[in-house]
Amino acid sequence: MSTTINVSVTSPADWKYISEGGSSIVFSYAGPASPYFTGTALRLRKTSTASGQVDLPVLHDTPDEEEPDDPTIVFQRRVTQRLVPEEYLPRLVSANVTEPWLSELHEIHNEHRPQARRGKDGIAVKKAKAVLADDLVGGEGFVVEIKPKWGFLPSSVHLSPRSKLTKTTTCRFCMHAHLKSTDGKDVSLGYCPLDLFSGDKVRVMKAMHNLWDAWIGSSGQVNNLRVFVGGTMLKPTSLVRPQHFGDPTLSDLRDAFTAALLPALLQTPILQKLSNLQQTLDPLDIEGLTALWSEASETAIPPLGQGLAEPTLSDWDAFLDVYHTKHSTMDHDHPDVANLRYYCLAYLLSASFKDCSIMIRVKPGGETSVAVIDLDVKPIDRLHKWALLDAEIVQAYEGIAEPTKCVDRWAM
Numbered sequence: 001m002s003t004t005i006n007v008s009v010t011s012p013a014d015w016k017y018i019s020e021g022g023s024s025i026v027f028s029y030a031g032p033a034s035p036y037f038t039g040t041a042l043r044l045r046k047t048s049t050a051s052g053q054v055d056l057p058v059l060h061d062t063p064d065e066e067e068p069d070d071p072t073i074v075f076q077r078r079v080t081q082r083l084v085p086e087e088y089l090p091r092l093v094s095a096n097v098t099e100p101w102l103s104e105l106h107e108i109h110n111e112h113r114p115q116a117r118r119g120k121d122g123i124a125v126k127k128a129k130a131v132l133a134d135d136l137v138g139g140e141g142f143v144v145e146i147k148p149k150w151g152f153l154p155s156s157v158h159l160s161p162r163s164k165l166t167k168t169t170t171c172r173f174c175m176h177a178h179l180k181s182t183d184g185k186d187v188s189l190g191y192c193p194l195d196l197f198s199g200d201k202v203r204v205m206k207a208m209h210n211l212w213d214a215w216i217g218s219s220g221q222v223n224n225l226r227v228f229v230g231g232t233m234l235k236p237t238s239l240v241r242p243q244h245f246g247d248p249t250l251s252d253l254r255d256a257f258t259a260a261l262l263p264a265l266l267q268t269p270i271l272q273k274l275s276n277l278q279q280t281l282d283p284l285d286i287e288g289l290t291a292l293w294s295e296a297s298e299t300a301i302p303p304l305g306q307g308l309a310e311p312t313l314s315d316w317d318a319f320l321d322v323y324h325t326k327h328s329t330m331d332h333d334h335p336d337v338a339n340l341r342y343y344c345l346a347y348l349l350s351a352s353f354k355d356c357s358i359m360i361r362v363k364p365g366g367e368t369s370v371a372v373i374d375l376d377v378k379p380i381d382r383l384h385k386w387a388l389l390d391a392e393i394v395q396a397y398e399g400i401a402e403p404t405k406c407v408d409r410w411a412m
């Protein structure tokens with residue numbers, strides 16, 4: 001875009017709080033009709049109130065630029081669009097914001113945020129740029145956000161004798177859900193991503209039933225399923241009310257909900273695309289990556305990823321050039337130490353696809369559309385955390401009396 005849209009010409013009161021994640025918060029435009037803002041959502045960065053810092057990887061090759069466009073935009077343009085068909089990605093443009101405008105927005109809307117979030121962080125008011133995107137949750141019909149998570153079982157090649165059986169029997173999500181539930185957290189117990197990714201009608205229906213049950217059972221606290229009507233997140237409690245004769249039961253609603261989404265989930269190629277990318281970009285498993293890292297270290301072994309520079313956009317360009325030309329013929333069973341950084345970047349990218357959401361809009365006539373969101377790049381220092389978390393998850397699952405037997409998505 002030649003001229004950047006200035007969001008501070010609107011009133012902060014014309015924006016409605018939608019939702020937030022760990023690093024960003026989203027508002028949708030609800031003001032007077034505007035060719036620039038109607039049908040858009042504003043995504044802003046958050047900052048922890050303690051540090052005032054925004055924790056984002058630096059992507060830019062030119063750090064002396066005034067304030068670069070948000071990494072979400074830059075990363076989508078340069079990286080994600082080379083992997084995911086553009087028709088499934090939301091339109092993102094850079095927009096200018098000002099500190100007084102962001103402060104006022106914060107003042108007006110902070111009370112609408114979940115209590116637990118308010119004490120921890122807030123809008124990063126010192127940012128000069130934000131992301132203006134298609135409003136995927138407002139508009140006609142209803143919108144379902146699904147965070148599908150890990151859609152494959154790892155190859156056993158790089159797994160330790162200790163973890164091999166566990167990790168090839170039970171998928172990562174089901175093991176992690178077990179750990180979280182023993183910690184007393186709300187989780188989508190029973191939901192297995194491999195069912196959702198299977199393309200098999202019966203299994204996809206089972207996945208949707210499990211997601212619905214977890215959504216109802218946790219009063220909407222689990223983040224694998226969210227439902228929006230007219231831009232507002234629906235609370236399961238609004239469905240659980242005293243029954244009158246002839247009212248649909250929760251089971252009826254679950255069936256109608258699943259039936260409305262099933263055609264889109266079975267027809268869209270995007271689920272298969274996502275699980276293929278997750279798996280292809282993670283050929284070694286974190287265990288194989290850790291082993292390769294150790295092999296490359298001459299003396300004391302630093303934590304996985306420590307000392308690796310955060311990839312720049314040029315690094316990502318080069319990575320994708322190799323990915324598209326050589327990845328399929330590389331011998332991933334015997335990875336070359338010379339490719340260590342390549343495998344680390346691949347794992348980072350795989351993590352984005354393991355943590356994204358799909359948005360399914362069901363229009364009043366039943367027509368559906370699907371988009372993929374939250375494909376931000378993760379900082380490289382996560383690698384070490386993921387290695388530790390993986391070990392913790394597997395350890396907590398070892399020796400469990402009746403492990404869940406997850407069926408890989410293409411196994412049927």
Ligand SMILES: [Zn+2]
Pocket residue numbers: 170171172173174191192193194404406
């Ligand atoms: Zn599973």
